[in-house]
Each structure stands twice: as C-alpha cells, then as structure tokens.
Amino acid sequence: MSREARITLLVLVAVVAGAAVAFGAPHVLSDYFVRIILLIALNAILVLALSLSNGFTGVFSLGHVGFIGAGAYISGILSIPVQQKMALLPHLPGFLHAFSLPFLPATLVAGVLTALLAVVVGYPLMRLSGYFVSVATMGFLIIVNVVLINASDFTRGARTFTGVPLETTLPWVMGWLAITVFVLARLVYSPFGRAMKAVRDDTIAASAVGIGVLRTRLIAFVIGAFFSGVDRSSSNVFGSRSIQR
Secondary structure (H helix, E strand, C coil): CCHHHHHHHHHHHHHHHHHHHHHHHHHHCCHHHHHHHHHHHHHHHHHHHHHHHHCCCCCCCCCHHHHHHHHHHHHHHHHCCHHHHHHHCCCCCHHHHCCCCCHHHHHHHHHHHHHHHHHHHHHHHCCCCHHHHHHHHHHHHHHHHHHHHHCHHHHCCCCCCCCCCCCCEHHHHHHHHHHHHHHHHHHHCCHHHHHHHHHHHCHHHHHHCCCCHHHHHHHHHHHHHHHHHHHHHHHHCCCCCCCEC
8 A cells, every 4th residue: 555545544534533523522522521622623723734834844933823813803704793793893894794604604715815815924924944934924923913903993902802603513623624634634745745845854955956945835834824714713603601512
C-alpha cells in the first residue's frame, strides 16, 4: 500500500470515528462532556489551520487571531435575525440590515471574506522571513483588535455581541473537523505539500528549483485563514448553557 493510500485510509478511519462520536456522544454523555468534546474539536480545527503556515511553510505567524476575530464578527453580523440586528446594531449600513443568512451560508461567507483579507495582508507579509514576519503579523493583530473595538457600529465595540442564533451541534463541528483534516492531509501529501516543506527547509534552494516561495507561503496562509474564519463562526454560536443536540 502506497503512502498516499495509507494516509487516505487513516483519514477515512478518523472520519468514521468522528461521525460515531458526533452522533453517539449526545445520547450517552451529559451536556458538560459534550461541551468538552466540542471545545476540543473547535480548537483542533484552529491548530490544524495554524499549522499549515506555521508548521509546513516555516512562517511563524502571530496574527492568526486577527482572522479568528474577523470570521467571528462577519458571521455574527450576517446571521443575527433582522429584528434583533436593528435593535443591537442600529447604525449598520442599510444593506446589512435588510437580510439575515442561515448558519451555513454565513459560515462560508465568513470563511471566504477572511481568506480574502488574508490575501491582502499576506501578499506583502509573506515576503518576509524569520522574526520580521512574526513582528509584522503581530502588528496586523493589533490593528485588527483596534479596528474591532472602535468600529462599534458593526461590532458593538467592547460591549457583548449578542443575538447570534445557537446553531452549533456536535455533528456540525465534527463534520468541519473531518473536512479540515481531509483537505490538509491531501495538501500536505501532494506536490504542493512538498513545495511547502521545501520552502520551509531552504528558501534559496526552493527558488533555485523553480518553486515560488511567495506563492507557496501565501496559499498556505490563505487556506489557514479560511479554516480559522469557519472555526470561529462555529464557536460564535456556541455559548449557551445548553447544547444543541
């Protein structure tokens, strides 16, 4: 059995095990333990998303939390019911007041917009290396924090952001975790994955054999940002005392 076949088999086994946990745990475990499993799965998605750029391209980003915050607020603004949105965020632009998206479309839009933000931010920052890129991404995080706190018309500033419908379920989160594992496993063990490792190990040698260092780093950075946005969208609606089963 080839290495790729073994990896695919392991991913399939993980998906089946995750499905068993997702659909079986709520029937045999208390809400407390279901919540713990949810938190583990949500944080696992974040770790996987961050490892794509930090682990496989060698770009130590300290700004990924900025994408997490952006994804959370984007999905929250889009999914709040119209009546509550008008009461909680009265100064939103008119087109945002006029509609409310279901959970899945809001999550996907949050992921896509977060990825677009990563393209804009990553294009200049992924040209840097070492401590320079770490400091630059930390600067991005600080900028996002300041913007989110001061853009009170969109985010309510330092006040609690409420009104987001409770939609996160264990099958939903385990499904996203399975998708994340599958996509990242396919990437890591593909020619693109080998390019990421080459860029991580020696950028000069990678460039010499025709690997685009900026392109490789940027793609990994953007994919990680997408899954970070999706993850925070899911955890956005995970905060009540009861668990959606």
